Amino acid sequence: MAPKSDARSRDIVAQAKLLYDAGVTPLVEVRAMLGMSERAFSSFRKSEGWPMRPSPIKRKSTDTPPTPERQSAAPTQKEPRSLIARLEEAVEREFLRAEVALATCGAKAAPKTMETSARVLASLVRSLAELKRMNRDVAVAREEDLRVRDAFDDEPPRQLAELREELARRLERMCGDGPAE
Structure with missing residues (x-):
């Protein structure tokens, strides 16, 4: 041991x-x-x-113009899943920071520091919950959209008579007057 x-x-x-x-x-x-x-x-x-670690100072390079490789490497739109992952990492970092502050300072930690840490954590958790809710809502809307499309994406009829019959059946279903098949 x-x-x-x-x-x-x-x-x-x-x-x-x-x-x-x-x-x-x-x-x-x-x-x-x-x-x-x-x-x-x-x-x-x-x-x-x-x-x-990279330098915290971001230097502008005036001597080299941006190359097409550098321009294409920069993402233009963030993926929602990557935002969720980044927020989860930020929450973990903030928890770790709070634990370290408690471990080093003990119960005599500055109340202002602890309050700031609590506010940051609360904000991050709210943002994370809202982003997850938005992703869930988008997934439900996509699912419903696919169900609606599947209901009307039948195989098209080959003959004119079949087309008329199919059109009549769909109109009856939409109006609710005829038998539903």
């Missing part, structure tokens, strides 16, 4: 990795969580195989 400190340190490293990968938490906080200096964290990151 592993000692508790080893299990706890693995949990802390796992949480730090999640925060590091999310790219939202500043490196200073991740290093403080692990109790490492900048140089120690750099060597730890390399030894653990953590990829280098």
Whole structure:
């Protein structure tokens, strides 16, 4: 059985990795969580195989015009499922951030920080629920549309007499006067 400190340190490293990968938490906080200096964290990151995070500063490149490959790579419209996945990831990150704040500060955490975290979580959960409801409504509407189409997408008659008979049957069904087949 592993000692508790080893299990706890693995949990802390796992949480730090999640925060590091999310790219939202500043490196200073991740290093403080692990109790490492900048140089120690750099060597730890390399030894653990953590990829280098991109720079938070977005630089404009004035010397190279956008190529067709770059333009086609940028998605013009987001898929609703990917939005749901991204919102779920944001909820998980916020929960992790709140857990880390509670673990490091304990019960003496700043009330303002906890209130802000709670508001962010509530907003994310509401948005996620609304997006899932909208997807469900769209799926139901598509299903109903397909049922309506299937009702009228019969095989077309080949002969003129068959066409007249089929048209008469459909008119009777629509008006409700004749027998339904």
